Amino acid sequence: MKYKGYLIDLDGTMYKGKESIPDAPGFIQRLREKNIPFLFLTNNSTKTPETAAKNLQENFGIPALPEEVYTSSLATADYLKSLNNGNKVLIIGEKGLKQALADRGFVEEDKNPDYVVLGLDQEVNYEKFKAATLAIHNGAQYIATNKDTNLPTEHGLVPGAGSLAALLTAATRIEPTFVGKPETIIMEEALKLINLPAEEVLMVGDNYETDIMAGINSGVDTLLVYTGFTKPEDLEKVEVQPTHIVDSLGEWII
Missing domain, CATH: 3.40.50.1000 (HAD superfamily/HAD-like)
Structure with a gap:
């Protein structure tokens, strides 16, 4: 075919x-x-389409355009937009996720968000998890970019977004909606x-x-x-x- x-x-x-x-x-x-x-x-929720396309071009000889890259962050932002349940988000994540949500009109709000959105975040701390846990207990909808528990690196398998999501699930007893x-x-x-x-x-x-x-x-x-x-x-x-x-x-x- x-x-x-x-x-x-x-x-x-x-x-x-x-x-x-x-x-x-x-x-x-x-x-x-x-x-x-x-x-x-x-x-991968951490990279923007521009960064991913540049990586393909410069490091692997693959001519790629940013508009040809669709990340779990973009899919998450598009999915939230379709839900139309508010625009305030508490984000655990890196630049790729934050930019995707901002570009779709979402604003960061840690105190009383409509959504808690989680992706891989290599600098997340206890305070952020605490705020996310309280927000979910207070009714914020819990969304995660993907359920990959581990990422392969030159050092071996390290925690992925799914492992961070499991922490919040343990703290709230609520499973997220996974997107990726x-x-x-x-x-x-x-x-x-x-x-x-x-x-x-x-x-x-x-x-x-x-x-x-x-x-x-x-x-x-x-x-x-x-x-x-x-x-x-x-x-x-x-x-x-x-x-x-x-x-x-x-x-x-x-």
Whole structure:
């Protein structure tokens, strides 16, 4: 089947940490040559689209535009806008999340917010968690950008946004609404942006638990590439297989 649009993961698919993936630039070039629209879809809530695009261009030779990057922060801001339940937010998060929310008209308010919005925050402190806990107890809606419990780094696996969310859940006994992959919210927002129905789009990624499950949960076909997180033996344990599997993106015929 020839797909009319692509949603493409970043880390593990376009690059791996600070390492290049040789077939990634050519894959994007082939999409451009055929005028097939695509979005880079990432759970990383800390980076702005401008920073993510610059990283792709300068470090990995992938010509990317900021408007082609859709982060869990942007999806969170778009989702909150659609709820239309106020514009005051208590934010646990970094620049990518704060800018996405500000650009959609939300204002930061720690005392009596409409929402508590949590993403990865490497400088969060006890006082911030205390304020967020009290706000949720007082009725603020609890939203988290993604449920990734760990992030791979050169030092090993470190806490991700999902681990921070678990702290607030323990303190409030309230589960957040998660937005990022594998949830359907980020996929629904991305499909609106790319302006194509689910059945005409392919989700490309290296992680079965996030990228591929996002597609499965949303009725979007999937392409798993073995350049990152998921290995062939991992698929022996899952019931629903990816629609397509390749060792490298160079094998995929667009």
